[in-house]
Amino acid sequence: MRHIIFLASLLFFFSCGDKKSSNEKFLLDSSGSINNVSVVIDNKLWNGNVGETIRTVLAKPIYGLPQDEPTFSISQIPPAVFSDFVTKNRTILKVEMNKEASFKVLKDVYAKPQKVILVSGKTKQDIIDLITQNEEKIMETFRNEEIAERRRQMSKSPHKFTSIKEKLGLSIQFPSIYEVAKETDNFFWFRKDITTGHSHLMIYELPFEALEKSDSTVIQIIKIRDSIGKAYFKGRLDGTVNADGDTVSSFMITEDAYAPFHGETILDNKPTFETKGLWELTNDFMGGSFINYTIEDKVNKRWVGVEGFIFAPSVEKRNYMLELEAIIKSVKID
Missing domain, CATH: 3.40.1000.10 (Mog1/PsbP, alpha/beta/alpha sandwich)
Known part of the structure; x- marks a missing residue:
């Protein structure tokens, strides 16, 4: 009887280990060019004041360069096509309407390493206000992620x-x-x-x-x-x-x-x-x-x-x- 209990414990231990390993493999490596942010947002919002606010923040010219260059290049993605390999970009700003006003910084959601900033609100003004109020946090989060990625590349x-x-x-x-x-x-x-x-x-x-x-x-x-x-x-x-x-x-x-x-x-x-x-x-x-x-x-x-x-x-x-x-x-x- 004791042998049966011991074997059952071993099976449980290894099955848990396999499950953990499986979960780790599920998160594929992130991808994307250095200093490129994917912005998941509806086309109408992107072409209006919300999109303009996002561009003002993310594409702000970098100080100290001879010519104007944006801090980040931006790839706008409509929510309907945000799936599969598109979700694997290293830095993502996602906008969700008709939800409680919220600003969240999430880690390794669709891939790793990855930073996803989720901004939600019931109105366009909610979104604009949250992005404006958290501008420094947004820039710091994405820039630190890019610095870490460049350092990882150089460490090879x-x-x-x-x-x-x-x-x-x-x-x-x-x-x-x-x-x-x-x-x-x-x-x-x-x-x-x-x-x-x-x-x-x-x-x-x-x-x-x-x-x-x-x-x-x-x-x-x-x-x-x-x-x-x-x-x-x-x-x-x-x-x-x-x-x-x-x-x-x-x-x-x-x-x-x-x-x-x-x-x-x-x-x-x-x-x-x-x-x-x-x-x-x-x-x-x-x-x-x-x-x-x-x-x-x-x-x-x-x-x-x-x-x-x-x-x-x-x-x-x-x-x-x-x-x-x-x-x-x-x-x-x-």
Whole structure:
């Protein structure tokens, strides 16, 4: 009798395990291009004020790019055709009418990883109000999902630069396609060739007294990055002699005609200054976008700077900058 009970228990255990495994397999891998959001909404709503509100939020131009590019590309899907593979997109905004007003952020509903934001309401104004009130939450949810996805993609071929940890006491994730362009005891510069240009990442440390928290913090950060640009990032014409017989000096600086964005955030549980804007070369016509994070490392009594910038004329830059942001936000300081 005891043998029968034991066998029954084993069968129950394995059947539960099979059921769990079956449920996990049911959720297929999500898909979709980086920075593309599927919006499930009736055509009439999409072509009216509700759709206009959604487009205003999701397609808002990204600050810090030379030309206007939307934060997200949008694929509108009528509810009647929202089924099968169409439901597998990584980021989905779904609008439901004639229901109680509600705003929900759901995880792994139709696939994984996936974020689904469900907005419902009894009237069009309900929907508009909820989207407007939760604009920051919507953008943060979808952007974090895209950063996580880009990081997952890059983790398939990680770099092997152990000297970063040895010299700077930190780890950071980026793909092996990046090559070292410059390395010193407290400064690293990595470069990757991209379509029509190149993408750059630099990591460095500064003495704690090099930066003071004040109303002029952004000015201090710009001066620091400009001094680094002058030291390391020279233009094609630097050192050449012009028609007047003068030696040309060409190096990277922050473009002063475009006011940089400056804010405060948290990175690796540490207070961090975020700065983004445009860069240019003196006495040359090259330029592009940059994003800089300056991290307060109180334990080691220093500041850690991590910056990404690109040169990519004639192509969209949004996805390149997302990759650099994903890399920077992976930093872990010992």
